[in-house]
Amino acid sequence: MAEEITPELAELVLDAQPFSRLVRARVAVFEPGRAVLEVEVRDELLQQNGFLHGGVLSYAADNALTFAGGTVLGASVLTSGFSIEYLRPGRGSLLSARAHVLESTRRRAVCRCDLVMVDDGSERIVAAAQGTIALVG
Amino acid sequence: MAEEITPELAELVLDAQPFSRLVRARVAVFEPGRAVLEVEVRDELLQQNGFLHGGVLSYAADNALTFAGGTVLGASVLTSGFSIEYLRPGRGSLLSARAHVLESTRRRAVCRCDLVMVDDGSERIVAAAQGTIALVG
Amino acid sequence: MAEEITPELAELVLDAQPFSRLVRARVAVFEPGRAVLEVEVRDELLQQNGFLHGGVLSYAADNALTFAGGTVLGASVLTSGFSIEYLRPGRGSLLSARAHVLESTRRRAVCRCDLVMVDDGSERIVAAAQGTIALVG
Amino acid sequence: MAEEITPELAELVLDAQPFSRLVRARVAVFEPGRAVLEVEVRDELLQQNGFLHGGVLSYAADNALTFAGGTVLGASVLTSGFSIEYLRPGRGSLLSARAHVLESTRRRAVCRCDLVMVDDGSERIVAAAQGTIALVG
Numbered sequence: 001m002a003e004e005i006t007p008e009l010a011e012l013v014l015d016a017q018p019f020s021r022l023v024r025a026r027v028a029v030f031e032p033g034r035a036v037l038e039v040e041v042r043d044e045l046l047q048q049n050g051f052l053h054g055g056v057l058s059y060a061a062d063n064a065l066t067f068a069g070g071t072v073l074g075a076s077v078l079t080s081g082f083s084i085e086y087l088r089p090g091r092g093s094l095l096s097a098r099a100h101v102l103e104s105t106r107r108r109a110v111c112r113c114d115l116v117m118v119d120d121g122s123e124r125i126v127a128a129a130q131g132t133i134a135l136v137g
Numbered sequence: 138m139a140e141e142i143t144p145e146l147a148e149l150v151l152d153a154q155p156f157s158r159l160v161r162a163r164v165a166v167f168e169p170g171r172a173v174l175e176v177e178v179r180d181e182l183l184q185q186n187g188f189l190h191g192g193v194l195s196y197a198a199d200n201a202l203t204f205a206g207g208t209v210l211g212a213s214v215l216t217s218g219f220s221i222e223y224l225r226p227g228r229g230s231l232l233s234a235r236a237h238v239l240e241s242t243r244r245r246a247v248c249r250c251d252l253v254m255v256d257d258g259s260e261r262i263v264a265a266a267q268g269t270i271a272l273v274g
Numbered sequence: 275m276a277e278e279i280t281p282e283l284a285e286l287v288l289d290a291q292p293f294s295r296l297v298r299a300r301v302a303v304f305e306p307g308r309a310v311l312e313v314e315v316r317d318e319l320l321q322q323n324g325f326l327h328g329g330v331l332s333y334a335a336d337n338a339l340t341f342a343g344g345t346v347l348g349a350s351v352l353t354s355g356f357s358i359e360y361l362r363p364g365r366g367s368l369l370s371a372r373a374h375v376l377e378s379t380r381r382r383a384v385c386r387c388d389l390v391m392v393d394d395g396s397e398r399i400v401a402a403a404q405g406t407i408a409l410v411g
Numbered sequence: 412m413a414e415e416i417t418p419e420l421a422e423l424v425l426d427a428q429p430f431s432r433l434v435r436a437r438v439a440v441f442e443p444g445r446a447v448l449e450v451e452v453r454d455e456l457l458q459q460n461g462f463l464h465g466g467v468l469s470y471a472a473d474n475a476l477t478f479a480g481g482t483v484l485g486a487s488v489l490t491s492g493f494s495i496e497y498l499r500p501g502r503g504s505l506l507s508a509r510a511h512v513l514e515s516t517r518r519r520a521v522c523r524c525d526l527v528m529v530d531d532g533s534e535r536i537v538a539a540a541q542g543t544i545a546l547v548g
Binding site: 080081083132 | 491492494543
Binding site: 083085087088102103104105108110112114124125127128129130131132 | 382
């Protein structure tokens with residue numbers, strides 16, 4: 001990412017990730033301290049019981065955490081690690097991964113992400129993530 | 138999963154997950170206390186710098202942990218939550234997600250997973266995961 | 275904990291934990307969806323560089339998460355697991371572990387906890403935790 | 412810690428932590444890639460049901476992970492973050508927190524810790540932790 005990151009630039013970064021294109025994630029919000037990634041649910045993203053696969057949730061959490069960290073740390077960041085707690089099956093037509101920076105230093109940001117399933121306007125948190133984003137190098 | 142799970146059955150379960158087919162994961166090992174999932178690296182699975190996307194690592198960790206838990210808890214299991222620590226960029230031609238059950242009770246199993254990148258026979262751990270798998274219902 | 279838990283009862287539960295008495299933790303807030311534990315910093319709780327020991331932070335996070343879960347799940351709860359990210363050394367005269375329930379089902383609650391160091395009225399988040407609290411039995 | 416850390420030096424470091432003295436932890440093993448901390452169970456360390464308090468387990472996990480990381484990273488290390496999964500109540504007369512380095516780079520080590528309760532020679536894993544230890548500065 002470049003030092004000054006705009007939502008358009010964030011979308012370009014996401015689009016430069018082949019795996020994000022495979023999942024078809026998009027940047028919905030990208031502003032200081034906050035990033036939201038969205039994924040429309042389609043058959044390819046499900047698990048054997050018809051719910052959104054946990055791997056899609058963890059992918060989205062990971063990426064949204066990194067993008068949120070990027071809004072304050074800028075440029076070159078990576079996820080050191082994160083944890084995710086699953087609470088409910090992922091039902092709905094849209095996954096909204098809403099991440100924010102809880103607190104940051106010059107080199108690291110602790111971020112949290114709510115994994116929200118949206119369906120016909122109703123919303124429900126189905127999982128929650130937290131992780132540390134670090135400046136590279 | 139059925140009560141008595143064979144490697145063949147595990148492969149069928151994985152194949153019944155559309156997202157696992159999208160990623161093209163396969164079951165390499167499935168035996169009491171241990172499960173290994175493998176994913177061949179291809180362009181679609183990369184991030185913007187040419188490394189395996191973290192989301193593929195977290196997908197594989199999540200699923201391998203669940204499968205490992207399934208080897209001892211049988212039938213209906215899900216991942217309550219897990220954490221993953223990234224240590225190095227994912228370089229190589231094959232991702233091998235090697236999970237094992239550390240300890241279990243009748244209803245829960247604590248499992249760990251080494252995320253190993255394989256390239257020309259050499260291997261390197263690039264990330265590590267740990268989580269709790271629980272019996273459903 | 276009893277089904278209907280008042281702040282007074284929560285304080286009694288905390289006081290019935292010998293380790294919490296050793297640390298000298300107290301319940302500062304206990305209301306639906308939220309629990310705050312406080313620990314006054316004293317020499318016994320430090321590490322070798324004069325900061326609050328990480329173990330005190332993880333103790334407080336663990337307990338505050340459990341108490342927060344208890345505000346919605348009532349009675350018999352335990353922490354299934356949690357993760358904690360450290361951001362800064364723990365400096366200050368008071369640790370305030372502020373936990374809330376992000377989302378819950380009948381049997382489980384995903385909770386988060388901000389670990390805040392207070393000093394002369396100024397506050398700073400030094401660590402962050404997240405975990406799952408479950409009904410026992 | 413000094414660059415070349417001996418078990419004796421590790422014990423001195425632990426003893427320089429007032430909170431570790433309060434808990435009465437000791438270094439049982441300290442060798443390249445591995446560190447074991449032990450805590451004898453006594454009334455002061457229990458929770459309200461007579462089991463070892465989760466906070467003692469998380470303290471021991473945190474510290475053992477850091478010490479294990481210190482065996483390979485040397486000198487100045489700290490825990491970036493860790494996660495812990497609880498599987499059983501902590502029953503027994505001795506807690507043995509057995510940590511090892513799974514993999515490390517020059518600046519970071521991913522470590523795991525088995526939390527084992529020992530009683531009359533029998534042993535049982537009651538919790539498991541994993542975290543990242545980083546070089547300071």
